[in-house]
Amino acid sequence: MRRALAFAWLRLRREPGRMLLGVIGVTAIGALLFDMLLLSNGLLVSFRERLDRSGFDVRVIASESAVIAGPPIDGVSAKLNELEREPSIAAVQRVRAASADMAGHPSTRHVAVAGVDLNAPVPWTLLEGSPPLHPQIAPAPLVINRNLARAFHLTVGSPVVLNGRCGDASRPLPLDATVAGIAEFQNDAADALTAATSSQAVAALCGERGDVADMLLVRSNPAAGGPDAAAAAIRAAFPALHALTNEQIVERFSRVEFSYFRQLSSVLTTVTLFFGLLLITVLLTVSVNQQLGEIAALRALGLSRARVMAGVLCESALLIGFGGIAAVPIGGLLSRWLDAILRSMPGIPADARFFVFTLHALEIHALLLVIGAVLAAVYPMRLVATLPIAATLRREVVS
Amino acid sequence: MTVSVVAAHAVSRTFVMPAGSVRALRHVSLSVQPGEYVSVVGPSGCGKSTLLHLLGCIDVPTAGSVVMDDVDVSTLTDSARSALRLRRIGFVFQRFFLLPMLTAWENVELPQAEAGVSRAERRERTRELLEYVGLSARASHRPAELSGGEMQRVAIARALANRPGLLLADEPTGELDQATGAQIVSLFDRLNADGTALVIVTHDPEVAARAARTVRMRDGEIVEETTRTCS
Numbered sequence: 001m002r003r004a005l006a007f008a009w010l011r012l013r014r015e016p017g018r019m020l021l022g023v024i025g026v027t028a029i030g031a032l033l034f035d036m037l038l039l040s041n042g043l044l045v046s047f048r049e050r051l052d053r054s055g056f057d058v059r060v061i062a063s064e065s066a067v068i069a070g071p072p073i074d075g076v077s078a079k080l081n082e083l084e085r086e087p088s089i090a091a092v093q094r095v096r097a098a099s100a101d102m103a104g105h106p107s108t109r110h111v112a113v114a115g116v117d118l119n120a121p122v123p124w125t126l127l128e129g130s131p132p133l134h135p136q137i138a139p140a141p142l143v144i145n146r147n148l149a150r151a152f153h154l155t156v157g158s159p160v161v162l163n164g165r166c167g168d169a170s171r172p173l174p175l176d177a178t179v180a181g182i183a184e185f186q187n188d189a190a191d192a193l194t195a196a197t198s199s200q201a202v203a204a205l206c207g208e209r210g211d212v213a214d215m216l217l218v219r220s221n222p223a224a225g226g227p228d229a230a231a232a233a234i235r236a237a238f239p240a241l242h243a244l245t246n247e248q249i250v251e252r253f254s255r256v257e258f259s260y261f262r263q264l265s266s267v268l269t270t271v272t273l274f275f276g277l278l279l280i281t282v283l284l285t286v287s288v289n290q291q292l293g294e295i296a297a298l299r300a301l302g303l304s305r306a307r308v309m310a311g312v313l314c315e316s317a318l319l320i321g322f323g324g325i326a327a328v329p330i331g332g333l334l335s336r337w338l339d340a341i342l343r344s345m346p347g348i349p350a351d352a353r354f355f356v357f358t359l360h361a362l363e364i365h366a367l368l369l370v371i372g373a374v375l376a377a378v379y380p381m382r383l384v385a386t387l388p389i390a391a392t393l394r395r396e397v398v399s
Numbered sequence: 400m401t402v403s404v405v406a407a408h409a410v411s412r413t414f415v416m417p418a419g420s421v422r423a424l425r426h427v428s429l430s431v432q433p434g435e436y437v438s439v440v441g442p443s444g445c446g447k448s449t450l451l452h453l454l455g456c457i458d459v460p461t462a463g464s465v466v467m468d469d470v471d472v473s474t475l476t477d478s479a480r481s482a483l484r485l486r487r488i489g490f491v492f493q494r495f496f497l498l499p500m501l502t503a504w505e506n507v508e509l510p511q512a513e514a515g516v517s518r519a520e521r522r523e524r525t526r527e528l529l530e531y532v533g534l535s536a537r538a539s540h541r542p543a544e545l546s547g548g549e550m551q552r553v554a555i556a557r558a559l560a561n562r563p564g565l566l567l568a569d570e571p572t573g574e575l576d577q578a579t580g581a582q583i584v585s586l587f588d589r590l591n592a593d594g595t596a597l598v599i600v601t602h603d604p605e606v607a608a609r610a611a612r613t614v615r616m617r618d619g620e621i622v623e624e625t626t627r628t629c630s
Contacts, residue, residue, distance in 0.1 A: 003512060014500040297496030300457045301510050301557070302485025304478050390458035391414075394448060397493055397570070 001310060008314035015287065019319065022283045026323020027330060029276035033269060034331030034365050035338065035355060040265035042356035044254050050351055051246040054123055054186045056093065057227040058218035060234055060243045072096070072212040073241065080117075082237055083218070088229040090221040093120040094213035098202045100162035100175070102193075104152045111148060111193045113162065114185075115202025121219060124196060129156040129181025132198075140201035141180035145194040149182050156181060162195070164205035175205040190343065190350040218243070273372060280319055280376035284312060288380045292387065293396035299389045309381045316377035317370075324369040332357065402469075404565045404596045405454050406430040410463035411619075412449050423449040425619040426463065431598055433564065436591045438610035439600045446619040447600040448569055454598060455488050455567045456480045485514050489558030489595075491568035495550045497542040503529065503553045504538040510560040528556040532586060548579035555586060559595070566590065568599045572606055584609055 012019040051057075063070030073079065076094050083092050096115035101108045116122055118132050124143060132141030142160055154160065156179055164173040177197060185194045199213070220230035227245040234243035244252070254262075288295070295308055335355035342354045412424040424446045431437055431454070439447045452458040453465050457480075459473040466472070467487065472480060484490075497506050507528055511521045529535050532552040542550050551571060558566055568587070572580030584606050591597050599610065607613050608627075615623040 010498075010500040293494065294496055294498065297490070297492055298498075299481070300455065300484065300490045300492075301513075302481050302483075302488075302561075303513055304481040306478070307481075307513070388458075390449070390452035393452070393457075393492065393569075397448075397573075 001314075004307060004310035005314045005318070008311050008318055011287070011291075011311070011315060012318055018283055018287060022280060022319040023323045023326065025279045025283075026276060026320050027326040029272055029279065030320075030324045030327025030365070030369065031331035031334055033272045033276070033368065034327055034361070035335045036265045036269040036272060037361040037364050037368075038331070038335050038355040038357060039338075040262055040269070041358060041361060042354050043261055043352070044250060044258055045356040045358060046351075046353035047253060047258075048246070048250045050186065050349065051249060053351075054217070055121060055219060056123070056217035057220050057246050058230045058234065058243055059246075059249060060216035060218060060238075060241050061214070062241060064242055072210075072214050073216065074210065074212055076213040076216070077211050079238060079241075080216070083216070083234065086230070086233045086237070088221050088224040088226075088233050089218055091121050091219040093117055093123065093217040093219075094199055095123070095215045095217060096199050096202050096212065097214045098164065098166040098206050100164050100166070100195075100205060102148075102152060102160065102162060109151060109193055110165070111162065111195050113202060113205065114194070114196040115199035115205075115213075116196055118198050122196070123217060124183040124185045126181045126183045129179070132180035138176050140175055140177040140197045140204075142177040143181045143183045143196045144179055145185050145188055145192065146182060147188075147191065148193045148195060149179070151193060154179050154182075162205055164207065166206040173205055173207050175201060177201070186351075187349045188351075189347050191346065192350075216241075269368075273368060276320075277372055277376045280316055280372070281379055283319070284316055284377060284380040285383065287315070288312060288383050292392050295384055296387060296389045296392035296396070299387065300393065305385050308384045308387075312381045312384055313374070313377045316380075317373045320369050320373040320376065324365070328362070328365070402433075403430040404433050404435075404467070406466045407450065407453060407460075408464050408466065410450075410453055410460035410465060412446070412453065412458065413461045423619050424453070424460070427616075427619070427621055428463075429454070429614060429621065431565065431596050433596055434591070434594050435596050435612065436587075436610045437596075437598045437612045437614060438607035439598065439614045439616060440602070440604070440607045441616035443602075445616040447616055449619075450616070451567050451569055451598060451600050454565075455490060456484050457490075485510060486561050487563050487565065489561075489563040489566040491551070491554050491558050491566065491571045493570040493573040495542070495547075495554045495574070497550055497553055497557070499542050502539050502541055503534060503545065503549075503556075506542070506553055507556045507560055510557060514561050516561070524560065525556075528559055529553075531559075532556045546579070547575050548582055551575060551579075551583050552586065555583070555590075559590070563595070565596045565598070568597070570601055571599065572601065572603055580606070 061070060062073045080092050083089050094117050098113045098115060100111050100113050102111050144154060158179045160177045160179060162175045162177055188194050218230055220227045231243040231245050234241060298308060339353060339355045407427060407429045409426045409428055410424055411426055414421045414423055427450060439450060441447050453460055456472045464471040464473060504525055507525045508521050511524060529538050532555055534549060534552055537545060537549060572583055587597055588609055601607050611627050613625045614621055
């Protein structure tokens with residue numbers, strides 16, 4: 001095989017134009033293939049990483065529908081008290097999603113507001129200011145994201161008026177607030193204006209009297225069974241609620257929402273691979289057809305059928321190997337560019353990634369290229385395997 | 400009784416063409432003894448090359464048998480026939496068929512490497528063969544840098560690489576001018592004198608006349624055999 005490989009290399013060097021064409025073609029196709037593989041799993045990996053980074057590993061909602069799209073959870077305070085007594089649960093946070101307008105220059109802007117328990121672990125990372133611990137309403141302590149601070153020129157201590165656009169209120173309810181901190185919120189879109197305050201302040205903003213939340217975020221106790229035990233305890237205590245571990249959310253996301261991405265990338269991967277195969281098959285077939293006399297002579301000199309077939313396979317492997325290796329860095333650069341384009345779409349969390357490099361993607365890339373090299377060589381190998389030696393030599397002399 | 404290097408017994412070869420079958424050889428028998436020098440002559444299409452291909456085990460007869468080492472080669476697998484050709488038969492083609500990306504040295508070394516000859520032995524044998532054909536000084540040249548006669552001499556050296564008992568040449572002077580052809584023929588004379596059995600297919604009566612035995616063919620049959628007596 002080593003001799004066949006060396007021989008194949010010499011054959012390729014003999015026709016540098018063909019080699020260059022093949023390698024460039026495979027590089028371009030391989031880069032796209034690699035990107036499809038990064039895309040096929042990237043969003044899922046990124047989603048998983050973001051969930052894990054949040055510090056909560058179980059999410060509780062009132063319905064089986066998508067997260068924060070169903071009915072709210074009633075009687076939250078009592079439920080929190082009961083859940084906090086569960087040994088498998090380390091901490092619980094309530095989240096009430098609301099929206100408000102903020103008047104400013106040149107126009108009023110829409111702000112997403114989250115109401116939480118300020119004394120429980122919070123789903124943001126404070127960048128400036130101090131953690132607001134007192135859930136007073138006038139003025140309410142407000143934690144805002146950088147976009148909001150930039151848009152309204154707000155700093156820690158700035159007074160703010162939010163006009164609630166939620167609940168049953170027929171007109172906007174104003175809420176006086178003071179910026180207590182500037183933070184980075186999980187799941188923030190790149191252009192999102194986000195604020196958070198106490199759940200009491202959000203209830204006032206929305207004119208709500210009930211004790212409700214859209215979601216409970218739970219941090220499990222690893223020493224008492226981790227997220228699975230916590231989710232099981234929640235289901236046992238409140239059968240009407242739906243407790244999902246990060247693992248289950250990712251699995252559900254993969255099965256439902258993400259399946260479109262995967263199907264799309266599978267189709268594109270197949271098409272890309274097909275064109276790669278076609279290119280190499282054509283190049284090898286042309287090359288073999290140009291060298292039929294030479295191959296027949298080699299066979300006449302005693303080179304076995306397997307040996308000449310191995311030569312073609314090695315040529316295919318070299319073309320696809322060189323192209324496939326070059327495709328990885330080029331595909332990597334291309335994926336960064338494509339990722340930036342996709343992440344700039346409205347509503348996409350700033351820390352989401354569509355193309356995520358994983359060793360698994362690299363392994364699949366290599367495996368597909370190996371399969372590709374073999375498949376691309378099948379037809380030209382068949383040509384040399386079935387080459388009639390005597391007839392070919394006769395034809396060469398006559399021609 | 401001398402054991403022949405190769406023997407064709409009543410071989411026929413029919414080619415199936417879209418326009419119908421063509422019988423290229425009809426019940427031809429030919430035996431080549433060790434060290435013998437045989438030329439095969441005849442008009443184009445009379446079956447000379449077909450007979451050579453059968454003797455060289457690159458084709459199998461439709462009927463009859465080709466025997467080498469007491470084995471009917473048509474009963475061998477393709478891989479066994481390849482191994483036989485590699486070690487026992489040398490081929491010289493009209494169009495040389497040297498590998499253009501290899502030097503003269505590498506072309507001669509190739510069949511030895513395929514036969515698993517050690518690097519040291521290959522080096523020695525290649526040096527010896529290039530010296531034999533008078534091309535030691537051109538060892539590092541590629542075919543494109545050699546003349547037609549030089550290319551054919553490299554091809555002869557390559558054919559001899561694994562010390563075959565039989566050398567088959569199909570119109571070896573067909574692409575060469577008369578003077579260069581004469582050099583090649585002299586080389587064949589020397590080879591034969593050194594003990595290699597030769598079968599040469601040729602149109603050239605002068606080349607054919609150098610052989611001890613001349614087989615004349617017509618319409619796929621041997622019509623005459625003449626043996627030259629030593630003068």
